[in-house]
Amino acid sequence: MIPRYSRPDMVAIWSPETKFRIWFEIEAHACDAMAEIGLIPHENAQAVWKAKDVEFDIARIDEIERVTKHDVIAFLTHLAEIVGSDEARFVHQGMTSSDVLDTAFNIQLTRAADLLLADMDALLEALKRRAHEHKMDICIGRSHGIHAEPTTMGLKFARFYAEMDRAKARLESARAEIATGAISGAVGTFANIAPQVEAHVCDKLGLTPEPISTQVIPRDRHAMFFATLGVVASSIENIAIEIRHLQRTEVLEAEEYFSPGQKGSSAMPHKRNPVLTENLTGLARLVRMAVTPALENVALWHERDISHSSVERMIGPDTTVTLDFALARLTQVIDKLVVYPDAMMDNLNRHRGLVHSQRILLALTQNGVSREDAYAMVQRNAMKVWEHGADFMAELKADPDVTKALTDAEIEDKIDLAYHTKHVDTLFHRVFGDTPSQD
Numbered sequence: 001m002i003p004r005y006s007r008p009d010m011v012a013i014w015s016p017e018t019k020f021r022i023w024f025e026i027e028a029h030a031c032d033a034m035a036e037i038g039l040i041p042h043e044n045a046q047a048v049w050k051a052k053d054v055e056f057d058i059a060r061i062d063e064i065e066r067v068t069k070h071d072v073i074a075f076l077t078h079l080a081e082i083v084g085s086d087e088a089r090f091v092h093q094g095m096t097s098s099d100v101l102d103t104a105f106n107i108q109l110t111r112a113a114d115l116l117l118a119d120m121d122a123l124l125e126a127l128k129r130r131a132h133e134h135k136m137d138i139c140i141g142r143s144h145g146i147h148a149e150p151t152t153m154g155l156k157f158a159r160f161y162a163e164m165d166r167a168k169a170r171l172e173s174a175r176a177e178i179a180t181g182a183i184s185g186a187v188g189t190f191a192n193i194a195p196q197v198e199a200h201v202c203d204k205l206g207l208t209p210e211p212i213s214t215q216v217i218p219r220d221r222h223a224m225f226f227a228t229l230g231v232v233a234s235s236i237e238n239i240a241i242e243i244r245h246l247q248r249t250e251v252l253e254a255e256e257y258f259s260p261g262q263k264g265s266s267a268m269p270h271k272r273n274p275v276l277t278e279n280l281t282g283l284a285r286l287v288r289m290a291v292t293p294a295l296e297n298v299a300l301w302h303e304r305d306i307s308h309s310s311v312e313r314m315i316g317p318d319t320t321v322t323l324d325f326a327l328a329r330l331t332q333v334i335d336k337l338v339v340y341p342d343a344m345m346d347n348l349n350r351h352r353g354l355v356h357s358q359r360i361l362l363a364l365t366q367n368g369v370s371r372e373d374a375y376a377m378v379q380r381n382a383m384k385v386w387e388h389g390a391d392f393m394a395e396l397k398a399d400p401d402v403t404k405a406l407t408d409a410e411i412e413d414k415i416d417l418a419y420h421t422k423h424v425d426t427l428f429h430r431v432f433g434d435t436p437s438q439d
């Protein structure tokens with residue numbers, strides 16, 4: 001987590017100040033609940049709230065931890081210094097460290113998810129706007145990196161919108177799954193604390209009580225959360241790779257916005273490199289890097305061990321901060337992406353009609369030619385275009401086997417770009433709910 005790839009709102013979620021504030025709220029709400037059911041005096045519970053507006057001394061907590069070698073005890077000791085040792089004597093009663101650590105971690109993850117969901121809303125809005133802007137701008141579709149058949153730039157954006165919309169739904173589900181808390185005490189049996197305390201704390205902090213915990217909240221929840229972030233990152237890379245390809249000099253159908261004064265290379269002044277999308281490709285790798293450790297955290301010894309702890313202290317902030325930055329950067333790229341319809345058309349026509357080969361193939365079979373013979377006829381003429389730069393339509397009209405089945409007018413009728421866009425409205429209706437035109 002470095003400032004270059006960080007945004008302040010997400011960073012703040014993982015700051016020591018935020019963490020200790022959440023720890024305090026967990027402890028204070030737990031004291032309220034214990035007082036309500038008669039386990040501790042009300043005046044002691046009320047006294048804990050004296051620290052409500054106090055700024056915790058991070059250096060002091062660190063100083064205590066250097067002696068105790070225990071972060072929760074260090075915090076509780078500092079809290080007692082603020083509240084008073086006698087008033088604070090019931091703080092953490094019947095609780096274990098994981099009650100605080102796990103519940104707080106899940107609160108941080110849910111807050112991080114809320115920011116990420118807002119990021120995704122902004123990205124979806126940008127993708128939708130660009131999809132409608134270029135809805136009918138025809139370009140060549142590619143498979144294996146090779147020219148295939150015509151599509152539209154709008155459909156590219158619509159496809160990415162649909163992918164990110166699915167990603168948002170997954171993240172909403174992952175957020176719901178991670179939004180649990182546990183205040184169940186050692187090994188999760190509630191032996192020294194009542195389930196009502198857990199229910200109260202969770203209600204106050206916007207969580208659902210974990211149905212059954214051990215001494216920790218089950219880590220399959222966290223595995224799903226981080227796996228979901230990994231899938232979101234892969235979708236970011238999917239879009240970034242497409243833009244990088246489209247910006248290649250030999251393609252140049254779209255490119256990242258190049259701002260006044262921007263420099264592309266220290267050596268070559270002519271360069272305009274896809275640096276933002278290359279950066280996104282790298283950031284996606286970092287987010288996915290957390291997935292395997294999160295999966296491995298699921299298997300813990302018995303009712304608890306802390307093999308997961310060091311992992312989560314790193315992947316929690318690093319992954320969410322990185323993904324937050326990446327989503328915002330991708331939104332910026334999409335919002336300002338420069339699209340070149342003329343270059344798209346030039347590329348589509350580069351191989352002089354080859355993109356219509358399937359329509360000719362189908363027309364031949366519909367006029368009585370076997371599929372095998374039709375394929376051979378079309379392919380041999382297509383190869384002349386590939387190898388000698390011939391004109392596909394001219395070669396077809398000069399092929400006696402083809403003209404036995406198709407007239408020149410029938411061949412020309414199949415060379416029609418509008419044929420490939422006739423269902424764009426239908427696809428946009430599926431993705432965006434637009435009403436298809438009646439044309």
